[in-house]
């Protein structure tokens with residue numbers, strides 16, 4: 071594994087174009103992270119809205135419990 075010192079040395083030896091590439095790559099990673107995060111939260115909402123099961127205990131006895139940001143919230147009767 072490269073040490074932190076050698077990485078800094080490598081970065082210093084890069085040309086301006088290469089540094090720009092490196093940062094572009096980094097921002098891609100960040101947007102990809104938030105993308106996967108949003109997918110994850112969507113699937114969570116779907117599980118609730120279908121009334122499949124409580125995320126905590128797996129019970130299907132859920133009741134409607136108001137709305138947050140126009141998203142229907144449910145509450146588990148068994149928890």
Ligand SMILES: [Zn+2]
Pocket residue numbers: 124125126127128129146147148149
């Ligand atoms: Zn529950």
